[in-house]
Amino acid sequence: MSVFENLRQVFRSETPDHTYECKGCGKPFELQHQVCPSCGGFRVERVDWSDITN
């Protein structure tokens, strides 16, 4: 992971631009979806920002 990406993640933890993401394809969403519109997966889950920054 580059330094730039680290900084981006810090900023995102301050003001996250999405709350959910597909665990299948990684596509971010502001709202939760039952089915991912991108890949059709069922694993659209809430992003745990503290987990990412750790």
Ligand SMILES: [Zn+2]
């Ligand atoms: Zn997906």
